[in-house]
Amino acid sequence: MKITKIKKPSYGPEFFGLTENGEEVLIPFTAIGEVWDVKPLKGKVYKPIKPVKLNERDRRNPPCDYFPLCFNCQWMHLKPQTQTAYKVKLFEELLGFKPERVLTSPSELSYRVRVFLYHGEGKLGFRKSWIFNPSRPLLEIDGCPLLPESLNQRLTSLREFKFPGNLWGVELLLNPQSGEIFTKLLFLKGGFNFTTAVSLAKEIPTDGVGIYVGEYRHWEKIQVLGKWETKITLKGYTYRFSPDCFLQPNYLLWEEFLNLVKPLESHEKALELHAGIGFFTLPLSEWTSEMETSDLNCESSRYRNLNLKENKITNVKSLCLDALKHAKRVKKLDLLIVDPPRGGLIKPLVQTILERKPEEIIYISCNLLSLKRDLEELKRFYRVESSALVDQFPNTYHTESVVWLKLKI
Ligand SMILES: C[S@@+](CC[C@H](N)C(=O)[O-])C[C@H]1O[C@@H](n2cnc3c(N)ncnc32)[C@H](O)[C@@H]1O
Known part of the structure; x- marks a missing residue:
């Protein structure tokens, strides 16, 4: 001790x-x-x-009986305002400047639109923290306070099912505007039986059920029962998407996040990488004469294209492409928007950006560590003009940030 x-x-x-x-x-x-x-x-x-x-x-007393056994929330023992203050402190310490704006979630609970549940030993739930058990066994849960009530009800009803042993996990997605819920059933290849999977899927009371077969991170959709597309409206724009697309997880902050992400000034030619279904693309299109957008996920890119058409946006081109390949293709560039996954930008992409030298960069990040690493490189030619912390993952240490960079003269 x-x-x-x-x-x-x-x-x-x-x-x-x-x-x-x-x-x-x-x-x-x-x-x-x-x-x-x-x-x-x-x-x-x-x-x-x-x-x-x-x-x-x-x-404070954590508002969940599973804390700290469940490792999805790491900061639930702290008051919400303390959590934000700690995040601001971390932001400043890691990046070397204070966030100019801080957006907090209107609620610290009931904010997540998506949840993943592991299945094993006849249980459905989260994994126990390795701090209490290194083998991380399954922690069966009745509900999670980060989820809206309707997702928790669905979760409870799923616990009544007797799932086959090769079901690896279940993912639920809620459209908080329509109330629709979609279920993904992820089956391991070994012992997969199509007929059993379909009859199970038919029993599940959600608007759409997708059957997937594969292994960790590599899942192939083989059948869908019911609906597999939904629609939300934000800032007057309509967005269609399927459960296979990325969606910003905290729906209580969607509109505020969209209001935040705009360039410091209008531009001629813009490039948006990691554009998903076009969450930021649609409002950003008002700020540029021409814009090219891409994402590696072809399903998201198909929806982004559809969303552009449905919203009558004609100055944006949409591609399904790797970020580095796209950045290399583009010759002239004034504004660049990036929103990479947790790993941040790969080194050759940072190098290509430094060669293209857009006047302005908006870097949206969900990981302060990869943001810090990438900013250190970008700051060779760029200065930080503005920044914001978006506290969209309350009760966890995860921090979303936006940094606006200007090319040094
Ligand atoms: C954090 S999400 C952001 C999506 C979108 N900006 C939004 O707000 O909905 C990151 C996106 O990067 C995409 N992605 C991952 N690796 C990529 C790569 N190598 N090239 C292009 N896009 C990639 C993912 O498919 C995902 O849509």
Whole structure:
């Protein structure tokens, strides 16, 4: 056991602490200024065992019985305003400047439109935190407070089913405007039986059910029962999409997020990479004479194209293409918008951007660490003009950010 003082959050589930003999360690479920008796877990990670001093100002009773066993929420023991303050602190420390604007979610709960549940040992739920059990067994859940009521009701009804052993997981997606719910059933290849899967899918009470076969991260859709497309309206634009497309997870912040992401000025030629279904594309089209957009997901790109047509937007070209390939193709470029997955931009893409030298870049990021790494490179030729923190994942350490960059003269 070691007495440890908690110093600051890390961009991860743990907080940095300093032991009595000056060793830097990582401890989950704590708060700045606290002192804990901790015991070693793995590497630099220690488990908090007994509090010596608690930071009651920043703490609260977590509004979920599964915390901290379920690792999907890592900061639920902190008050919502403390969580945001910690994120602002992390943003400033990692990026070296304060966010100019901070958008907070209108509610810390009931905000997620999508949920993934693992299936195994006849149970449906989340995985237990490795801190409590390294093999991460399944934690059966009755509901999750981050989900709207209708998704929780569906989740409860799914627990009544007797699923086959080779069902790997179930994903649910809610359209909060229409109330429609879509279910993806992910079956492992071994022992897959089409007839059994279809009769199971027919029993599931959602607007559409998709049957997928494959293995971790590689799933092939082989049958859909019911609807597999839905529509939302935001800022007067209509967006169609299918459950196979990326959708910003916190629907309570959709409109505000859209209002935030606009260029500092109008431009001639724009390029938007990682454009998805066109979430930002449609309003961004008002700011440029011509715009090219792409995404590696061809389903999202097909919907983006459809959304552009349905909204009568004629100055935007839509492609299904890898971001690097697209950036290499484009010759003249004034405005660039990127919104990559957690890994951020790959090195050759950053290099290509630095060669193309657009006047303005809007970098939307869901990972402060990859954003920090990419900004360090981009700042060789760009200065940060503005920035925002979008706290769209309350109760987790995950942080969404937007940074506006201008080419140095
Ligand atoms: C965080 S999402 C953003 C999507 C969109 N901007 C939105 O707000 O809905 C990241 C997107 O990057 C796409 N993507 C992932 N790897 C890519 C790559 N190598 N090239 C292009 N797009 C990629 C994904 O398909 C996904 O749609």
